[in-house]
Structure formats: structure tokens, C-alpha cells
Amino acid sequence: MRVPDGFVDEIKARIRPSELIGRTVALKRQGREFVGLSPFKKERTPSFFVNDDKGFYHCFATQKHGDVFSWLQETQGLSFGEAIEVLAQEAGMEVPKADPLAAQKEERRRGLIEWMELAGRFFHRKLKSDDGAIAREYLTRRGVNPDVWDEFGLGYAPDRRSALKDFLLAEGAPMKELVEAGLLIAPDDGGAPYDRFRGRVMFPIHDPRKRLVGFGGRALNKEARAKYLNSPETPIFHKGSLLYHYPEARTAVAEPTSGLKGVIVAEGYMDVIAFARAGMKQAVAPLGTAVTEDQLRLLWRAGPEPVFCLDGDSAGTKAAGLAAERALPLLEPGRSLRFVFLPDGQDPDDLLREAGSSALRAVIAGAKPLVDVLWQREFDQEPLSDPDRRAGFRKRLRALTAKIADPDIKAEYKAEFDRRLETAFGRASNPQKNFTRSWSAKKGVPEGPSAALRRARLQKTSSPDARQLILALIEWPVLAEIFLETIAELSFDGLDSLGDAILDACSSGDVADRDSLRAALIRRGYEDMLRRLELDRAPMRAAFGGEDADLDARAEAWRKRATSYMERTQSKSRDAEVRARLETMIGEGKSEQIKRMVAGLHKGRTRSGSLD
Incomplete structure (x- = not known):
């Protein structure tokens, strides 16, 4: 694989060897280096060193030495071309396609950088000359002394149209390249190019490889149209990919x-x-x-x-x-x-x-x-004194959480936002929860399972009721909005993660109907699960009133089925807890406590009319 000369150097500038190697070798900082046990040979005393500043690793046990490319070649058996592809992706770069003119382009970029370096030296000298008195006065007033001028390479662009141009042309610079580098401006009417920076304190801007690729200029004239002026986009300067200093x-x-x-x-x-x-x-x-x-x-x-x-x-x-x-x-x-x-x-x-x-x-x-x-x-966007605004606040937080790609971090942010919502407003202050609870109070839906139920997962595979409840939410996402909090607390057997994904998607604001919800779930990796649930879709639709049912009828059907399902799972959870307690007492030989517990259970079932 042939790549431009600068491409390999750019990857090295963007990737720290200690970060790459530290994923497989336990490294500890030791001064300016990192040290660890050799990955190439068993040893008890660390002899493997990584130096980020110099961009290499060295193993004293085996004398192996190299950079990030040779590390992948050595440890993963990759070719040099394959290592370039892997590291380019990690660095957020695209491997250049074969281009017969690539060498010429790279040579031209090097030429532009040379003129930028020469311009930087020109500006720096002008700062210390008679021309730079006004710039020195400004810097001194800001507490910036000559040592800092040198450390940061600060300069001054004289307030004349061709001061830099005349200097660089005398040094042999082609006018076209100076325009291409953004040092000169070529008028649209075909007039003579002139200096882009005039009457400004100059700040040189370097890329990660420490090459001078652009400038920022601070105007000293209060009447200047732009207080700060940066180099334009050029073959070597892309301001969205650079940071000053x-x-x-x-x-x-x-x-x-x-x-x-x-x-x-x-x-x-x-x-x-x-x-x-x-x-x-x-x-x-x-x-x-x-x-x-x-x-x-x-x-x-x-x-x-x-x-x-x-x-x-x-x-x-x-x-x-x-x-x-x-x-x-x-x-x-x-x-x-x-x-x-x-x-x-x-x-x-x-x-x-x-x-x-x-x-x-x-x-x-x-x-x-x-x-x-x-x-x-999000909290400061508007007063949160009424339910509608609090609902909007919650929805915005959900939308932010949905942007997080890493599943572990997404879960942590969701949990943190939920904790803060409860602390800020209390459980009853959530407008969606208020709506659900008012429906629940009217229809007799339990607010949520007990803590014991949330701890217990009695079935590893999903029950028919759990599948139909989940499928109904996918078919009619508005049900998820109505029963948001009930869904959050329900146990769906083996479908809990899918239930959470439905809640996240419906809360993100990106879901408008069944198709958009299914698309969101597929993006989250649930395509296989949706395919397996497809067999239950027809009986589910029938159970929820078919095509002709209105929203109230579907919501009522979902409420009843959820109530029945929740009561059964709660009962199973209680039975499981009782059995566990009895087994513990039997193992400990607590006969009197066992008798009292059985008697209490007998009385409770007699009162409920469920004694067999």
C-alpha cells in the first residue's frame, strides 16, 4: 500500500503508543515513560518501556523496538498496509485512495508549510522591530513579556498591504502558492494580491506534528471589522481539525x-x-x-x-x-x-x-x-412548575441519553438522570407518571411490582403474556407513552432489555409510529428478537381488538392484561420468597418459627378465600 509521506506521520501524531499498547500490556508511569512486563517474553522484573514523546516502545528482554505500526505487525500479525488501515480508523482518518498525483500534492503541501514557517519568522522579527511598537505595547498591557513572545512565537503583521508579500516574493515564493496558503488575498476583479493580515498581533497555529500551518491575528485597530481573523481553509489548514497550542x-x-x-x-x-x-x-x-x-x-x-x-x-x-x-x-x-x-x-x-x-x-x-x-x-430552559414542562424536561434528557453509543455509559446516564428527577421532583411529580397513576387508580392497575419481584426473575424464557404486552407496545407506540412508568417497573421475563429499549426509543422523540419504532429497535440490535416475536403478532392483534379497536379499547385491554400478568408474577415472587425462608428455617432447625409461619399463612389464605 502506498500512502502519502505525511499520512503515516499524521497517524503517529494522533495516536499515543501508551494508549494503544496499554490495552494489552499493564503499564505504569515511570517519569516520562511507561513501564511494564515484556509482552514478548515471560519475566518477573519489568523491562518493557513505552515513550509517548518519542513515539516508540523498547523491550530490553528481547531487544524488540518499534512504533505503533510495528506493534500491530508484531502482536497481531498484520501487514504494514493492514496496520495503516486499523490505525487510520482509530485516528479518525480515511486512508487515501490510490492517486498518481499524491506525491505531487504532498510536495506542494510541504512547499506551503515552508512559506508559512518563513512568514512566522517574518512576523516575529517585526514584533521586535520599530514597526511592532504598537503590538508590544498591547502585549505588555496584557502582562505578556518578551519571554512569552519567544515561547509562543508571537508576531506582528505591519499595517501595510504588501509588507509580507514583498518579503516572501524576494525570498523566491511564487505568488500563486502564497494565495493558496492563505497568506495573500487575490481580489475577484483580478487586481494584485495583498496581505491577508495587516495591523495585527499574530499567533502561529501548529498541527499535531508541530508544523506551522496557519495564523490567528488580533486586530489592534478598534475600527477593524473583525477583532480576530484566522487563516482560511487551505490544503494544510483545516480549523475544525486543529487546536491552538x-x-x-x-x-x-x-x-x-x-x-x-x-x-x-x-x-x-x-x-x-x-x-x-x-x-x-x-x-x-x-x-x-x-x-x-x-x-x-x-x-x-x-x-x-x-x-x-x-x-x-x-x-x-x-x-x-x-x-x-x-x-x-x-x-x-x-x-x-x-x-x-x-x-x-x-x-x-x-x-x-x-x-x-x-x-x-x-x-x-x-x-x-x-x-x-x-x-x-435542560433544567434552565424553562420553569418546571407544571407537569407539561416537566414532561418536556424528561423527554429532553431521554433524547440526550439516546445519543450515547456506548451501552454501559448510556445505562449509567439514564440511571443518573432518573435519580436526579426523583430527587428534584419526587416520584409523584413526573407528569407522565401522574397520568399513568390516575389511570391506574381509576382502573385498579397496581402501581408497580414489589422490591422482591424486581429482584426475582423466576423464568428465564418469556411467557406468552409478556410477549403480547411487548408486541402491543411495538405495534402501537402510543401505549408506551400512556403506561410509561408501569412499563419501566414491569418484569417482562427474558424481554426486559427490549422493554428498556422501547422506553428509550419512545422517550427520545424520534418515534412517531410502529415503523419508526421498529427501525429504532433494529438500530439498537434487536432485529433477531423482533423476528422471533413475529409469530405472536397475529394472536396479539386479536387479543387487543384487531384493526377496528380505538385507542381507549386497546389501552383498556393492555391495562387488564398487564394487571393480571403483574398479579401472577407478584404471587410467584411471594411464593418463592416463602419457600426460600422455609428452606432456611428447616436447615437451621427452627421448628417453632416454622409452625408460626405456616399458621400465619393458613390464616391469610383463609381470609382471602384461597385455602385449598
Whole structure:
């Protein structure tokens, strides 16, 4: 397999060897490296080392050495091409198709990067020259000293139309490539190209491989139409896939003394610099847009729990909500987000000046988990003083849960939201539950099984009644909305997981009729179970009134069948508990207690008229 030269390097930049190898080898951090027992030879003393910064592993027991590609080749028997395909998928990249012009394209990209690097040096020199006095004054006012200028490669773009253009053309740069790199703007009317960045403090932007691929510019003239201006989309700059200061932040997170489980996501360039001035070099910033899925994956490659540090105003909370929701389909065990909200009107630079670096560190240490942000966003949408609004609140939470792909995490979020709903409103405050209970009180439907019933699963295979109750919900999803809470507490024998999936789908807002519900269940992996239930469909329809029955008749039929089914399963559960208690007493020789228990049971059955 032939791939562009830069493609392999990009995969290496995106995948940490310790993360890949740590899935099969128990690794422990030791300074800047990870150490574990050799996977190639039995040993008692660890001699296997992994270094993320250098991108390799080394086994002193066998002298085997390599990178993420050779690891898969060595341990899984893959070819180099197969290893590329596996790792590209993990890195969120698409393997380029065979392209005879690929080498030419890669060569052109390298050329663009060279001009970007040269432009970066030009801007940096201009910051320290007479031209840069206005930029130096701005940076000094913000507390940014010359050491930081050098550390971040800050620069200044002179407020002239061709300052950069004249310099780069004199260095031999083709005009066409400078336009393609986004350094110059070519007017639509065919006029002479001119500098894109003028009169701005310049922030160089690097890709994960530390190549300079773009710039951000902060205007110094208050009349400028855009306060911040970024490079446009080019063959080397894709702002939705990059983060400002990412290579340096990723290295800082890996330091043993970091104390963080991921990078800090700030709102802008100056915020990142403020964190660095406070001794926290783990900060990054998106490039003026909402965080994308590619950027989230990039964040998680640096650590499992990135911390978003945002303003506490409406814009900050909105940005947090968008990032939180976008992360849901990508969550995995041990991989999440955390959030910090600064007081209104403050940014990290303000907090640093007013309270010092310790205050900034304390704020980051108190970050909130992802679930808190999701809950609060939905809670604050509207007053929840009446049942209809609380129903909408619950529905929105269900819809968020439905976005989570990992089944274990989805179950945990569902359980957490249910606990918070009960704490916030109490069991009776749920509007759907109120509706169901009012129906139940009128028709005599038990509110739910006992705790003993929920613990006991007396049958491993589903009964005909359980199958028909489930099938009726699939055939007429409106029944699931009517009896939402009763369904949640019913035991459907071997169909409990399908019952939960029906509840999730009906609560997500994506289900309008039978076909859409079946499609949602198939997406959740229940196609085989639905196929097996198909034989019960005809008798079920007959039992629930056939085609001509109206909603009230079907609901009444479902209620009666659910009541009867629940009473039988409760009775079985009680009998099972009695038998278990009697067996325990017999084993312990408690004859007097056995006599009293039997006598009590005899009296109870006599009163109920069920004594045989």
C-alpha cells in the first residue's frame, strides 16, 4: 500500500503508543515513560518501556523496538498496509485512495508549510522591530513579556498591504502558492494580491506534528471589522481539525507533575497564554468556532478528561452545552469531559491578575462533570412548575441519553438522570407518571411490582403474556407513552432489555409510529428478537381488538392484561420468597418459627378465600 509521506506521520501524531499498547500490556508511569512486563517474553522484573514523546516502545528482554505500526505487525500479525488501515480508523482518518498525483500534492503541501514557517519568522522579527511598537505595547498591557513572545512565537503583521508579500516574493515564493496558503488575498476583479493580515498581533497555529500551518491575528485597530481573523481553509489548514497550542499542551499533560487528566480548553489565544503564565502549559483553544468531533478526538488523545474553561455568561454556557452534546456519541468508559465556568465578565487573564495563579489552579481543580452540564442546560430552559414542562424536561434528557453509543455509559446516564428527577421532583411529580397513576387508580392497575419481584426473575424464557404486552407496545407506540412508568417497573421475563429499549426509543422523540419504532429497535440490535416475536403478532392483534379497536379499547385491554400478568408474577415472587425462608428455617432447625409461619399463612389464605 502506498500512502502519502505525511499520512503515516499524521497517524503517529494522533495516536499515543501508551494508549494503544496499554490495552494489552499493564503499564505504569515511570517519569516520562511507561513501564511494564515484556509482552514478548515471560519475566518477573519489568523491562518493557513505552515513550509517548518519542513515539516508540523498547523491550530490553528481547531487544524488540518499534512504533505503533510495528506493534500491530508484531502482536497481531498484520501487514504494514493492514496496520495503516486499523490505525487510520482509530485516528479518525480515511486512508487515501490510490492517486498518481499524491506525491505531487504532498510536495506542494510541504512547499506551503515552508512559506508559512518563513512568514512566522517574518512576523516575529517585526514584533521586535520599530514597526511592532504598537503590538508590544498591547502585549505588555496584557502582562505578556518578551519571554512569552519567544515561547509562543508571537508576531506582528505591519499595517501595510504588501509588507509580507514583498518579503516572501524576494525570498523566491511564487505568488500563486502564497494565495493558496492563505497568506495573500487575490481580489475577484483580478487586481494584485495583498496581505491577508495587516495591523495585527499574530499567533502561529501548529498541527499535531508541530508544523506551522496557519495564523490567528488580533486586530489592534478598534475600527477593524473583525477583532480576530484566522487563516482560511487551505490544503494544510483545516480549523475544525486543529487546536491552538496543541502539541505543547499534549506534552505538558504527559509530564508526571502535570496533575491533570487532560488538556484545558480555553476560549481564545490570550486565555491559553494566561494559563501558561500561571504555570499551566496544558491549555489549548479552538479556532473561533464551536468544538468539532475531530477536535474532541484530538483532545482525548492528549488525556481522558479535558477541562473546558469558559465564561459564565450565556455564550459560555451555550458553548459548553454544544460541546457536551457533541461529545455524547463519542463517549467511552474512562473518556469524558469536565467544565469550569468563570464569573461573568472574567477571563483567565483577569483571574490571574486579580487573584494569582493559585486561584486559576483552584478553579480548574473544581471542574464539573459532563452530566452536570447536560442536566443544568435542560433544567434552565424553562420553569418546571407544571407537569407539561416537566414532561418536556424528561423527554429532553431521554433524547440526550439516546445519543450515547456506548451501552454501559448510556445505562449509567439514564440511571443518573432518573435519580436526579426523583430527587428534584419526587416520584409523584413526573407528569407522565401522574397520568399513568390516575389511570391506574381509576382502573385498579397496581402501581408497580414489589422490591422482591424486581429482584426475582423466576423464568428465564418469556411467557406468552409478556410477549403480547411487548408486541402491543411495538405495534402501537402510543401505549408506551400512556403506561410509561408501569412499563419501566414491569418484569417482562427474558424481554426486559427490549422493554428498556422501547422506553428509550419512545422517550427520545424520534418515534412517531410502529415503523419508526421498529427501525429504532433494529438500530439498537434487536432485529433477531423482533423476528422471533413475529409469530405472536397475529394472536396479539386479536387479543387487543384487531384493526377496528380505538385507542381507549386497546389501552383498556393492555391495562387488564398487564394487571393480571403483574398479579401472577407478584404471587410467584411471594411464593418463592416463602419457600426460600422455609428452606432456611428447616436447615437451621427452627421448628417453632416454622409452625408460626405456616399458621400465619393458613390464616391469610383463609381470609382471602384461597385455602385449598
